[in-house]
Amino acid sequence: MTRQLSEGVKSNLGKLGLCGAAMLDPTGMAAGLGIAFSGKDIAEALLALGIAGLGNSPDKSKPHSSVERLKYHLGHEARFDLDADPATSDAVEAFFNEAVLDIAFPQRDFSRFRDALDHTQGLNAGIADAMLRRLPGWDGLETGAQALSHKILSAAVGFAIEEQKAHPQLFQSCFERLLANDRAHAESQRLLHEKADQQSAHIAEMLALLRAQNDPLLQSAISDAQFLSLLESFAAQDLPREQWYEALKSGIAGDKALIAELSRKTNEPPEVDRLRQQAAEALKGGQSDTAEALLDRLSQIDAETERDAALRRAQTRAQMGQINLNRARYEDAARHYLEAFEAAKPHQPDVAMGYGYSAASALEDQGRIFGGTALDQAALFLTETLLPLIPRDTSSSAWASTQNLLGIVLSTLGVRRDGQSGIDALNRAQAAYRLALEVYTRKDFPIDWAMTQNNLGIVLRNLGARLDGQDGIDALTEAEAAYRQALEVRTRKDFPIQWAMTQNNLGIVLQNLGVLRDGQDGIDALTEAEAAYRQALKVRTRKDFPIQWAMTQNNLGIVLRNLGARRDGQDGIDALTEAEAAYRQALEVYTRKDFPIDWAMTQSNLGPLCGSLFDKTGDRQPLSRGIEAVEGALEVYRSIQSEYYINKAETLLSGLRARAAN
Template identity: 35%
Template structure:
């Protein structure tokens, strides 16, 4: 019997598009680094490129050197001196500023692989802050002169003139009070800017809030702009430190600011606020698997494009197109929507019209990687090998820019993305060679992704490495890759804890359950299958139907498959009925018009469970239901669309018709079974190394004997 498990999802966004880019008016698959977008001031792309390529270990050693209060200039290594000279040149910072930045990164717990990014951000903020401090406001000198005029008017007995002049002074003093309040507000905002330099985002948000409160009531635009900076700081805290409350507060503030700013007179800041709002909504929507949040994010990005047109601000326009592509891709994955994924592809292609390799190579590589992810997701959803091969080619091109020597972590992320595509191609085409390529490519990525250096990237890659090993072990009937996959999933769970990343934890539990099911079938082990059931049920505690209906349905489908195998192994009709119930529950969300191939896969699996239950019971009813389920599956699982899956479902249909023919003593059923087996064998015969051909050939011989016996008996 050939059983087909629903496509196991990779971690959402695995390395997906990273933190969205930010405008300076106030950043499954690999997240393009936002290092290239972090800087302000006059830091060039080439200088950014240099800093991003520096070995994180050198940053870590230099930070440790400055932390040691007894260290002196003489004690520095030659390598450290060279690094300091390079940073002074590229970042336009002096040594004290570099030391303060490294200290801030250490206190904030920034991983070594992100210190270069943070140094670039801080350098840009230093430039902006120093410029602001150089533009202090002078006090109005008119009052002294006017008071002399008042005295003269009184001496001359012109009280009416004195009163008029005093009214002028009052007006000036009121203006001066407002100016003093604005100066006080600006000082508080500058304190927030310093906190941003130190990566203390919550402290910065408090200072910006104080600035907004200190600004006079009549200065609503100034209040709004300080609130916009507060929203941006809260977004940074939420994105970088996983603080959900900060993201929610950032969204609330962003909406409030947009209710104050007039787009006609303050268009740039209005658009920048829309973009910050879109970024916060995207991150929160991804983490909560909330399509409504992601829809709001798309609307915010589109609103920002109304102001940042391609003609007026081409690079900002491209940045927003890229960010909108990220949001549409997340929405497409969550809703299993090819339309949304195609919209994401279109947005990335638009961004690449301005983000050319010659003009901004890092932004080009980042957007190309995101385009590759979107095409890969679209190819998996549509079972389209052309999409998958296009994605693989894109990642190969990105690796020309992200070389291992120049940008080791970006190289590793791109290798991991390429491996995911190779795995999908191997599964779709039934190719062990492609699956082995995927395994080897994941191993290469893990040479750079150490747990200490990049813990979350390491965990995500371990998870996907486990998926590739599982597919290879299943295809070859080899337990060794499956046991290695167990180790990979357990390693991923060391970082993907339920407390820290509940949805990633749940997805890894699902993948572990799928793997344990494969081992249980290979070894005829009820213990392994029971462990798989436990893993699936744990995943369902986070993947609830209300929260993520399609992923809930995916796990119900996989749980049903495992219960079917366990029911057969234990000869338990009760287990088989549980399997039927789980698969029918999955079909309540896996609707044909929404996710046709997933619907077809679950119909196939329902047929398997019904056939097993029918063979354990008397009467033909369950077997007849199994035949109906297989034929329903074949309405979407067509020969032209997914030939391998079509062949497997035909074989399953043949098995059900054979059992039904024997039970009903029906020559017609047996002949239909033979036709189904022969159709399956014809396809599988052309696939080198397919392990199911021998089984199906034997079934053709067996059913032919039954046909001949039936004819003879008549």
């Protein structure tokens, strides 16, 4: 049961030297003492040790700051260097206060603390060093400030060791834990270095692939440094590798547009243009952090009016948002765009609307790719803040695009939520898309109309998978109609990439309808789904779009497997054989090394397919292939501890083994 530390326990933490171990491993200390340490508890305890528990002086005329109290109680002794220059003392004070809070503790016997100065051993210094290096801000301190901080904490540890002699067993346990945590810290550093090496290898692989294909993306980069900085950022953010290529394209284009914007002369003071130009040069050189820092300085330059200052701040924050967006740092991008939105809203609401849209879009990227609460934040912001700001009568296009974005956010939320909550989100997404289509008519906005029809098809397809009986079939039928309408504008000639994507989506919904329908109606829908996937593969070739090619091959395998199960005789066997070939083609891209989850799911798909081949042919070889495939998938599912897929694979494997044994 979690309980807060009493004042007595906090005091004892300082006396027994436990706070060092508590800071390094609060969870482990909780196990030893039966106490749950909050961050504030640890901060207070560490401060007690760091400044030797120097509480508020009973004499109110005496100094109260941490360093000044040390001077008062210890005297101005040269060996402690407490008469350091004011800047060093201030830095130490700020460091302790910033790192561990300035909390007052009961008065202690400081004479023994002073005595400990004469008996500080290497052990004390080692513990102090280990503690200080884990405090935020330590690396940023000047050498003199680090030295003074180290002496203060080292002496404090010495005092604590003197005090603990009455409790040797407890201190020994604490010290052993401290050593264990140093080993754990070393291991965590090793893992960090290992991850960095892996990231470097991924970057090298991506560069080698692009160079081998002489990809035009390499020539489109502003500089090698800028190109590399994007890749390094993607690796650091753990952006899925299958998204790197598209992220590179948008990142390069975004940087180019931002550099052009920053390079333009303004009518503002020369210092403004100078900082803008420096930020542009930093971006060209791949120094995005430097560019951000320059833009931050730019936002703080005085302007003639409050309005000008606010708009400059909004513009620079939006530019900082763009820098982060280009590097897949979506949370940081959203934060900067929201700051830009708030700064511009009182002065230029129409400009603020654009910043708000960018913020919500960045949150959607963050939530869709990395999970967390970003999608909920985006839905709330769009619904309660941004849409009420946009007048439909005078800004109809902006209003419709924001409704479309809300639909995208709610659609993803609906897929991720279970039960009625998910269905409700999907219905809200459907409503948002239909509102957008009131403005995005085929006549006035054909491209936007087709895009929104495709999005509506996606949400209706997901609703169809959730709803029972005729309601589900009706939703899928509406989804089919939406996709077919989108294809009237998204032709292969004019929009090949979007055409292929919509053909793939149409294939999925027809496949779902085929599974739900009985008899010839079901076979007809599955046959149409097969045709849609084969159409998509005319554009989604392995050479040009390897990831999308593999995904569509996997989808083709699923529909052929269903057709094989429905068709009799050789027709059924042929369909199942084609399905296995499609899965194995997908696995040429979905390798276990690069796409372990997709690899495992495709291997899982091979299991029931091979079982169906055995049923139709009596040949036992497909069973062996199916067992091998599902065993491999199960290894991956266990490695990621996915209970749902583990149970599903174990059930499938058990069935295949039972049939092989008979």
